[in-house]
Amino acid sequence: MSTTLLIIVLILGVILLALEIVALPGGVAGVFGAGLIAFGVWMSYGLYGSKVGTIILLCSVALCVLALIILMKAKTWKRFSLNEECDSKVNQLEPAVKIGTRGTTISRLAPTGKALIDGQPVEVHAVNKFIDPDHPIEVVAIEGYRIDVVETSDNRFENQ
16 A cells, blocks of 8 residues: 555545535444544554554544644634524414415415415325315314315306
């Protein structure tokens, strides 16, 4: 194994460990990174002796600690974080949406989808079956932000 390949293996191991911390949770990148570092240190002991092997081991540990320190600084995390705010709200219910209110499905309720109730689109949940678009529905329960509906067979309310 050449010196260049040994350096590439060690640097790739440190990069994989850093990616495990920042972007790739799950442990796979961390295990491969630690394995590459261990392999590189082991090969350096075999190729260059104990003095060079120990120096490479200490440099690898120092490089990993340095990478952790750099990644744990607040400025580093600000580059990775989302800076936008989400100000949307879920189902802003008007007083008109009550139990017994009727409407029409906009999308397929499988079992959750959109419906038009009193002229406003809301997210609803079908109670007992899937409901296709443009079918009449009736609100049977409101629990927090969840609106439960059932399909009605009364076609007088389809255009509401």
